[in-house]
Amino acid sequence: MSGEHKFYDYIDEGGNNIIEDWLNNEGRSAKANFIIRIELLAASPPRGFVDSVWQYPYVTPLTGQWEGFVEIRVKANNNQYRLIGKKVDRDILLVAWGYHDGKGWNTADTPSTAKERVDQMLNNPDKYRRDHEL
Amino acid sequence: MSYKSDKLWENLKEKDFRDQFIDAHVDEGIAFQIRSLRNKKEQTQPEFAQELGVKQPLVSAWENPNYGKYSLNTLKKLAKAFDVGLLVRFVSFHTLMNWTIDLNPDDIAPLSFTAERNQLYIENQVNKILDDKNEGRNASAADSVQDVPKYQQPSTATL
Numbered sequence: 001m002s003g004e005h006k007f008y009d010y011i012d013e014g015g016n017n018i019i020e021d022w023l024n025n026e027g028r029s030a031k032a033n034f035i036i037r038i039e040l041l042a043a044s045p046p047r048g049f050v051d052s053v054w055q056y057p058y059v060t061p062l063t064g065q066w067e068g069f070v071e072i073r074v075k076a077n078n079n080q081y082r083l084i085g086k087k088v089d090r091d092i093l094l095v096a097w098g099y100h101d102g103k104g105w106n107t108a109d110t111p112s113t114a115k116e117r118v119d120q121m122l123n124n125p126d127k128y129r130r131d132h133e134l
Numbered sequence: 135m136s137y138k139s140d141k142l143w144e145n146l147k148e149k150d151f152r153d154q155f156i157d158a159h160v161d162e163g164i165a166f167q168i169r170s171l172r173n174k175k176e177q178t179q180p181e182f183a184q185e186l187g188v189k190q191p192l193v194s195a196w197e198n199p200n201y202g203k204y205s206l207n208t209l210k211k212l213a214k215a216f217d218v219g220l221l222v223r224f225v226s227f228h229t230l231m232n233w234t235i236d237l238n239p240d241d242i243a244p245l246s247f248t249a250e251r252n253q254l255y256i257e258n259q260v261n262k263i264l265d266d267k268n269e270g271r272n273a274s275a276a277d278s279v280q281d282v283p284k285y286q287q288p289s290t291a292t293l
Contacts (some may be wrong), residue, residue, distance in 0.1 A: 028151075029154065031154070032143070032153065032154035032155040033146075033154070033161075033162055033199070033255040035142065035155075035234065036155075036159055036162040036163060037162050037166075037199065040163065040239055040242060041241055042159055043241070043242060044239060044242060045170070045239065046239040052169055052173035053166060053169055053170060053173075058166065066253075074199075075152070075243045076153045123271065133141065134141040
């Protein structure tokens with residue numbers, strides 16, 4: 001990664017990387033896409049250049065209850081997989097995930113949980129934050 | 135290999151993941167490169183579409199990672215429009231992996247030929263100035279040796 005942007009995963013109280021766990025289980029079929037999308041986003045755009053990629057369709061700013069968060073949306077096996085994070089300057093804190101299987105939206109996380117996780121990552125990065133794992 | 139390479143290599147041991155990785159690499163990578171290169175060209179989608187003689191929604195589709203239906207002719211046409219090279223090759227997974235991690239912005243949106251030529255020209259000019267400066271310094275150093283009275287010059291026999 002060239003250091004244009006840096007992605008971090010949320011680590012829970014038990015020391016588990018919830019993003020990595022999800023990508024290795026429910027989100028497994030979208031993992032390759034997420035790896036490549038995140039690496040591309042991390043290297044873009046160079047400082048001082050006009051941004052054309054931190055926006056739809058690569059990243060989507062969320063509205064409503066999720067206002068202030070962004071999502072990375074990936075389509076795989078006819079499902080839509082989403083990683084949700086908070087962009088703080090050039091750091092992206094990944095705090096939640098979900099997928100839509102055509103019938104309904106599946107996620108274990110609520111906006112308030114996500115906000116709480118962001119606060120934890122900002123206030124105690126040594127405990128709650130780890131470099132994004134592939 | 136770096137820690138990230140090791141992690142990715144572990145994933146690639148699964149055939150399903152390798153297959154997904156090939157699709158993702160093309161679908162995600164090409165879409166992202168087209169958007170980045172068009173941005174570097176400072177053209178809007180309608181302007182770029184007009185240059186290529188296609189409709190704007192097609193440019194929008196090309197830039198979408200879910201599109202994934204690029205023909206070789208389209209890719210060649212795009213490379214020519216951006217004035218950049220195009221590599222379509224079967225490669226080892228290590229090669230593919232190396233293109234995926236630790237990317238630089240120039241890997242994503244490479245310089246057009248004109249920009250590359252200008253950059254090379256500037257680099258050559260800078261190197262020439264530095265060489266001339268060094269030669270000047272060496273020449274003046276040689277002059278200063280010659281200025282020293284002969285009895286103080288080191289004997290070649292001792293060199």
